[in-house]
Amino acid sequence: MNHIILIGFMGAGKSSAGRLLAEEGRLSFVDTDELIEARERTSISRIFAKRGEPYFRDLETETLKELKKETRRLVIAVGGGLPMREENRRLLKELGTVVYLQADVDTLAARLDGDTTRPKLQGGPLREKIETLMRAREETYLQTAQKVLNTTGKSLIQTVKEMERDVL
Ligand code: S3P
Secondary structure (H helix, E strand, O other): OOEEEEEOOOOOOHHHHHHHHHHHHOOEEEEHHHHHHHHHOOOHHHHHHHHOHHHHHHHHHHHHHHHOOOOOOEEEEOOOOHHHOHHHHHHHHHHEEEEEEEOOHHHHHHHHOOOOOOHHHOOOOHHHHHHHHHHHHHHHHHHHOOEEEEOOOOOHHHHHHHHHHHHO
């Protein structure tokens, strides 16, 4: 099944753009974080706090394996850290077309300011945290995606229109 999968940093707009793209293409939308929260019946923050990050990362891999059984074509938004595991990158490629929603650090910092739901960004200067994580991740995002879409300076509608044209 050739699903459309959106990867990228926290705050890049994967869920908002994915939801809208699915609507436009009359596809179903799923978000791996939401699937995990529903399965565990608790929030991502609590999963990190109570069970630790490795447990959460295993849930991400399990979720991708579950999605391979899906028969409807989907738009799938995945958590920002999910592509960092090699097994997940293989699963993503098997699931369909991977799109990297790219955004610059200023845009991300503005969008993530005041966020309390993302454990990887708590307790320290936000901008530095974003820069450090981005440095560790960007190359992997670029190598995993078949399509890179720079969203900086674009509205949500513009981003979705580009994806409709290129990957729908
Ligand atoms: C994470 C990103 C989050 C969520 C978790 C960890 C990360 O998803 O999976 O907080 O490591 O980048 P979003 O990218 O949807 O915010």
